[in-house]
Amino acid sequence: MSPTSSAPSLADKTFGVTIANLTKQFGSTTVLHDVSLDIQPGEIFCIMGPSGSGKSVLVKHIAGLECATSGEVRIGAFDAADPATREKVHLALVFQAGALFNSLTVYDNLALYLREHRLCNEAGIRERVMHALSILSLEKAVKKYPSELSGGMKKRVAIARALVMEPQLLIYDEPTSELDPVMGATISEIIATLREQTAVTSIVVTHDRDLALSIADRIAILIDGRIQAQGTPADFRAPKDPAIANFLSPVIDLKNPRFKQLENS
């Protein structure tokens, strides 16, 4: 499978993202603490961090799905929290759980956005939908409903749906979780190839160290709602901070009695 064969004609303009002193509270719980990030136009920016550290909440602020308690998020010159920004910026968020419409087939899930925005006629829609499905090796799933798909297939459908939207800013939340290693590598390649072909700013939330180190221009690590470190992949190959080193390459104590028990059984 080659994502380079006939590229979708993505929009020619892309946007950087500026997050300034973003704090988010849910009730009395503070989930994001004074987060600041400057994501350059055209960059692949990976956000890593332990489960529950606030990664999905952070990217939902960029997509305008959460409102800051304090601080701000800007997409180019536009306020991410302003609903009018959606009219000006073509943003696609590939949700962690896919967020597909269960009552629609795969084809109709992909066609929905194009139909709603009257972006092309049915023949044009078919071409764009089938092209996106072929990039993700999903041609055989075209008539299936989400309930008939595996978790990994749903993830790929969600990415295909983002592609047909021809985004100017693309956010992936855990694009390779639930995928086998080969498909995970293919998705990494697709993210990198799309950015190469279209210069689209790509923000990738991931636990996948190999994905981040192989395709990111820069990486930020979020721990307990705070940016703990930022840098290039080279900076993270041998991190000095023990917390970062343990997150990226956790040491498993094989002398733990439980492992011994498994070993002997």
Ligand SMILES: Nc1ncnc2c1ncn2[C@@H]1O[C@H](COP(=O)(O)OP(=O)(O)OP(=O)(O)O)[C@@H](O)[C@H]1O
């Ligand atoms: N709408 C909400 N209301 C209250 N708490 C929330 C809400 N959304 C998220 N949280 C809390 O915010 C924290 C961060 O959640 P988030 O989903 O951003 O974690 P994450 O880093 O994406 O984790 P994972 O890697 O498991 O996806 C969690 O403690 C979660 O329970």
Ligand SMILES: [Mg+2]
């Ligand atoms: Mg998450």
